[in-house]
Amino acid sequence: GIQVEQSPPDLILQEGANSTLRCNFSDSVNNLQWFHQNPWGQLINLFYIPSGTKQNGRLSATTVATERYSLLYISSSQTTDSGVYFCAGSGGSQGNLIFGKGTKLSVKP
């Protein structure tokens, strides 16, 4: 099955800093998504981005499907950005997502 590798596993930022999170896939995926799990455990879908670039406020994501990776950019980080960021994808015609282990982000005031 598809393997999903996320880096870095942990990240500590000062409020206002920018960061880039990376997700690598062992095989091609066509259903790539980014999620944020907040400290209360809620999973929020940030992006559905099988290819290309999307932006939503201070967040943006880029997927290079041919090279099997995706990047999540967080600009001007805020303490509310803290939590765990997951990427997930599936292959072929399947809808089941395989999740990475996540990047734990802590933004300090």
Add this chain to the structure above:
Amino acid sequence: DAGVIQSPRHEVTEMGQEVTLRCKPISGHNSLFWYRQTMMRGLELLIYFNNNVPIDDSGMPEDRFSAKMPNASFSTLKIQPSEPRDSAVYFCASSLGLAGGRQYFGPGTRLTVT
């Protein structure tokens, strides 16, 4: 829309008891997914349905687990008998379509089996 609704939010039960978790997907979504999250194994898919039909149940850990989707607006995940190693957060998610589609997660049910 109300989003994906799960109940109960917390469940504490004794080993050997039956546990039933419930999920109401977003209205109009035709795919429903059950996930389990633990520290050891992370987020893993248990089973998913499309148009109320189970498509892939290969993630269901063993026969003690079963899931049903009797109609488009309701699904259950049942564990019988429950064991301490079943303690986890169980998430339900829904999406529009089968292959692909943005998945929206419910708040989860935190299950503790003592």
